[in-house]
Amino acid sequence: MRKYLFCFTILKASILVGQGDSVNTSFATYSDSLQTLFTAVYKANNDEEMLANNKVVVSYFRYVLDQKGSYEYAFRNIKDAGIKESPDGRFKLITWNIPLKDGTHKYFGFVHSKENIKKKSGVFQKNKAFRYRVFPLNDVSANVTNAPHYVGVPTKWYGMLYYDIIVKKSKSKVYYTLLAWDGNNKYSTKKIIDVLVFDSRGLPRFGANIFTMPRSGSKRRVIFEFDANCAMSLKFDSKKDSIVFDHLSPREEQLVGQYQYYCTDFTYDGFGFSKGKWRYGKFLNVRNQKNARDKWYRSPNSDKDFIRSDQITH
Numbered sequence: 001m002r003k004y005l006f007c008f009t010i011l012k013a014s015i016l017v018g019q020g021d022s023v024n025t026s027f028a029t030y031s032d033s034l035q036t037l038f039t040a041v042y043k044a045n046n047d048e049e050m051l052a053n054n055k056v057v058v059s060y061f062r063y064v065l066d067q068k069g070s071y072e073y074a075f076r077n078i079k080d081a082g083i084k085e086s087p088d089g090r091f092k093l094i095t096w097n098i099p100l101k102d103g104t105h106k107y108f109g110f111v112h113s114k115e116n117i118k119k120k121s122g123v124f125q126k127n128k129a130f131r132y133r134v135f136p137l138n139d140v141s142a143n144v145t146n147a148p149h150y151v152g153v154p155t156k157w158y159g160m161l162y163y164d165i166i167v168k169k170s171k172s173k174v175y176y177t178l179l180a181w182d183g184n185n186k187y188s189t190k191k192i193i194d195v196l197v198f199d200s201r202g203l204p205r206f207g208a209n210i211f212t213m214p215r216s217g218s219k220r221r222v223i224f225e226f227d228a229n230c231a232m233s234l235k236f237d238s239k240k241d242s243i244v245f246d247h248l249s250p251r252e253e254q255l256v257g258q259y260q261y262y263c264t265d266f267t268y269d270g271f272g273f274s275k276g277k278w279r280y281g282k283f284l285n286v287r288n289q290k291n292a293r294d295k296w297y298r299s300p301n302s303d304k305d306f307i308r309s310d311q312i313t314h
Helices: 002-017 023-042 047-065 292-296
Strands: 082-085 091-099 105-116 130-138 161-170 173-182 188-198 204-206 211-213 217-219 222-227 234-237 242-250 262-274 277-282
Touching (some): 023 047, 047 091, 047 105, 047 130, 091 161, 105 188, 161 234, 173 234, 222 242
Parallel strands (some): 211 277
Antiparallel strands (some): 091 105, 105 130, 161 173, 173 188, 188 204, 188 222, 234 242, 262 277
């Protein structure tokens, strides 16, 4: 741990020396340094060392995001974190995972937002004056007992890796629907439809009562759990303006409710947005291009494996 804290100190010093450089050159240096620190995390020998090294990543990443111009920089060479910007330019989601020895995952990240200084409505306006804000994400998912109805804030976040952002508006309210992956444990994986909204103070909140499901009423997020050796497709179909996903079912009737034995059954369901709600429906004629091997695709789950948002099978 000491050598990486020392590395962090040297990196900050080198940045201060290079303050006269161009913005792009400076952020290229930041980006290279972050990738070096990420590499140290995943080369660690045990959970304790990984998490200790990751603290340096979190601190340094926060330092970088606080620098003027950081929002506009793409950080494309950071391979170990997913960075997704909302289609309207309102915010970026930065997330990554630490796979632990017991097969579970710990998630980390930031919401990096642009906020209109003079608000005339709840809708973000690209051409107006704005300010930047950085919100570190603290994963408390291990302690959440009712995840479909949980309302999270950055300090109490239900952790996951985000790979897509869908913007939906209802009157003056803007809902950012998020598609995500969660490694869960050795036996099952999860795909999640989450939602992010900004309150009147510009603070992000995760979870909103906008999902309607048959027989189970409304939910603040939708969670699909299935066999870790199975692949489930969950994606936004822009042509249908719908979220489309594989239907999951147990291998045998007596396994109903034991989600580690669920897999795709080659039928499809979806959500369409209407009157401020994502409403469930069946998509009987959807044809996803996939092959027979997709059904039992294994997501990374070994001690040293990690996954980022651009590696997730949608």
